[in-house]
Amino acid sequence: DYFGNAVVGKNVIVVDASNCMVHVPDNKLVLLQGLKDYIIVDSKDVLMICKKDKEQEIKEYVADIKRSKGDKYL
Numbered sequence: 001d002y003f004g005n006a007v008v009g010k011n012v013i014v015v016d017a018s019n020c021m022v023h024v025p026d027n028k029l030v031l032l033q034g035l036k037d038y039i040i041v042d043s044k045d046v047l048m049i050c051k052k053d054k055e056q057e058i059k060e061y062v063a064d065i066k067r068s069k070g071d072k073y074l
Contacts, residue, residue: 005032019052046073 001007005014009024015033024030024042032040037052050058065073 021052 001014003014003018005017005020005022007014007022009022009028009030010026011029012022012024013029013031014020014022015031017032017035017038019037020032020035021039022030022032022041024040025044028042030040030042039048039050039052039055039058041048048058048061050061062074
């Protein structure tokens, strides 16, 4: 959009947010307000909210989750 947000999801409302990436199920209503430079991903079992400048660390987070929780959430 005009503020650099990339949104996947039919029911996402963005207010005063910029440079965010949002991926949520179409049946979930999400209101995103006041964030800048975040990645938000919601799936059936997992909600991830991460600063974009830490994007490279997501692989580490996934590995940690796999070690501590198994494959259930991946």
